[in-house]
Amino acid sequence: MIHPPILLRTISDLRANTASWHSEGLTVGMIPTMGALHDGHLALVTEARRRVDRIVATIFVNPAQFAPTEDFGAYPRTEASDVEMLAALGVEAVFAPAAREMYPEGHATTISVAGPALGLETDFRPHFFTGVATVVGKLLIGGFPDIAMFGEKDYQQLLVVRQMVADLHLPTEIVGLPTVREADGLALSSRNAYLSAEERRTAARLPAVLQQTATAIRSGTDAAEACATGRAALEAAGFRPDYLELRNSETLAAPIPCSSEPLRLLVAAWLGKTRLIDNIAV
Amino acid sequence: MIHPPILLRTISDLRANTASWHSEGLTVGMIPTMGALHDGHLALVTEARRRVDRIVATIFVNPAQFAPTEDFGAYPRTEASDVEMLAALGVEAVFAPAAREMYPEGHATTISVAGPALGLETDFRPHFFTGVATVVGKLLIGGFPDIAMFGEKDYQQLLVVRQMVADLHLPTEIVGLPTVREADGLALSSRNAYLSAEERRTAARLPAVLQQTATAIRSGTDAAEACATGRAALEAAGFRPDYLELRNSETLAAPIPCSSEPLRLLVAAWLGKTRLIDNIAV
Structure with missing residues (x-):
């Protein structure tokens, strides 16, 4: 029998949930995603399963990492089937906040990274890594996981997150996993x-x-x-x-x-x- | 007899120290300063004493909040007498890191705040609040205090820190205290x-x-x-x-x-x- 994951909608519930696990001596892994899950995400879940006692996956299509001309509106949103896939892998909690929970009226703080964020993606999507660093920072501070999992497909993003976590002394180990590919080599995305x-x-x-x-x-x-x-x-x-x-x-x-x-x-x-x-x- | 405070030099010691207090069920207050302490700072200590079980004062002249033309080099540095004053008030720990501990080679992350940071000081010191938000964010994430104390003399700074703490969901209550003044009304600074x-x-x-x-x-x-x-x-x-x-x-x-x-x-x-x-x- 599959237990559905606890569905968390607020940062304060996310924090309380992790704190409760930590108070029982359990380790916690976070898998930040924008949903529309594929086998690349599921490989992160499988590896997290090997490493920690409890897993929280986050599903949030982060408006701050899309420029007005980009595909924020078109980005696939498939929460119900995402939660089913996570349930089948035994994920214990899913954090799927509304945009107004992550960016309430008057929200005014951004986290920016230079170093590994310079060049490459930034030359074409100048807003992108500030959006990523801000939302991942908020998720890691909100949930205080012991580890967080990222795919190497977004290699520059992985290094940017690592740099932010080191610079802000966040108590989370960032784990990067190899890109999962289709039979013909195309990276899953x-x-x-x-x-x-x-x-x-x-x-x-x-x-x-x-x-x-x-x-x-x-x-x-x-x-x-x-x-x-x-x-x-x-x-x-x-x-x-x-x-x-x-x-x-x-x-x-x-x-x-x-x-x-x-x-x-x-x-x-x-x-x-x-x-x-x-x-x-x- | 006055116990000298524990002198902490690294973020990892700061965190271990707070974690040890928290594990004993003690509450922790942080007082971030640039040293050169005066009665305004000491009023923060006195109020923290009323509110929490253990106090950590931080002393760090933060290069990131000074422009090249400003008084970073001239800013008064009086660590030994600062620590004596804090000891006399029973402060349990002082975190006084070197610049290379806070900003190691390759440090690349900044925290920026809009909203209350717009205008006023920012019109004349455009770098200032990003420097403040970054270092205070690092201190609060490093030390995870239950409360942190700031004077209203730096009123815009107080609101910027409050905004950052709310936006990043940092688990610290920001306490602002009235400006302490000389007999003729001049704010202590x-x-x-x-x-x-x-x-x-x-x-x-x-x-x-x-x-x-x-x-x-x-x-x-x-x-x-x-x-x-x-x-x-x-x-x-x-x-x-x-x-x-x-x-x-x-x-x-x-x-x-x-x-x-x-x-x-x-x-x-x-x-x-x-x-x-x-x-x-x-």
Whole structure:
């Protein structure tokens, strides 16, 4: 028999719920999501299950991380089926607040991160990481979990959250998990639902070009040249790339030539009206 | 016999210290200061003593709230005598971190507040409240006190901190206490130490003009006219006023004419090389 998760709607209930678990000596993991759950999210639940005694998933389509021109209104909202999926995995609580609970009248505070937030996504979505850092900060302060889980698909976001948690001394360990992919390599994303059947077939070229570019860099091709080749391949396939860049995988700083630092290749590209992102270790 | 306070130098020691008190069921009050303590700070300690079981005072001259042109280097640093004064009042712990503990290499996160931070100080010190909100946020998250004490002398700062604490759901009650004044009315401030003997005599005109302006407004003089008269009186006394303004005392919004909202009169003015601020209820 499946127990439905406790449904929490206010920060104060979220906090009371965690405090009650902590008072029983139980550890707590948080999985912040915007809903529209897929197997990538569910992998976070499965790993959290291994690590902590109780899991709270959060479902909140955060208006602060969308620009007025972006897809806030169109973003898929599937709370009932999301809660069912979480129930099936034994998640104990779901925090799904209304926008006015997270941003009441007069709300005036934002959390901003520089460092890993500079460049890449920020060049194209300048509001994005301040929206993410603010809402994740509010969730982590509200729920005080022992760990919080994020997917590496949003690699820059993972590093931004880690930086914020370190700088603000939040008592939560940030756990990043590998990207979950379809059979043809496409990274799972709630936004894949926007793709037409034809676009969905083309979309598999994105991880393929990432892999080819990484292979070229590993075999000694100059990174700038390999990335230019990769962008041209994406354009030839029908994408409009925002960026395809090689960065230090811990700081996201531009790589120092001939150093042995760990590297990550990150891409964002439009396919029709859908913007896809992906990244891999080099 | 006076017990010296525990001297804490790292956020992790600050947190462990509070956690240990909390685990004994004791309540904790924090008094964030930049040191150079005066009777205004000590009034915060005395009131905290009435409210909580254990007190931690913090001493940190926060570089993030000074512009490069400001008095960060000159700001008085008197840690040994500060700690003695706190010891005499029975303060149990002092958190006095080095700058590199609060802002280690690569620190990249800031907390910003709009709302009550708009205008007034921000028009003249645009960096100031982001510096304050960031460091106070870090202190409150680091120490998780039950209450934190602030003086009304920095009235806009008090409202900014309250807004941040509400927006981030920090589990700390912010307590504001009335300004402590010299016999001639001058608000106590660490920066009064910068005044020459002659400037010190002139400085008493600042609260006097505030009172005259408030009296004029209460007796029906148009606020804009009363403030213009007040600014002229300050200039005649040798001040260079940054602002003298009437605001809603809860939001710091411009007052709505003929409403019965609570009002606060706030002033900032230079006397020689020293910038003084003050405020009173109208």
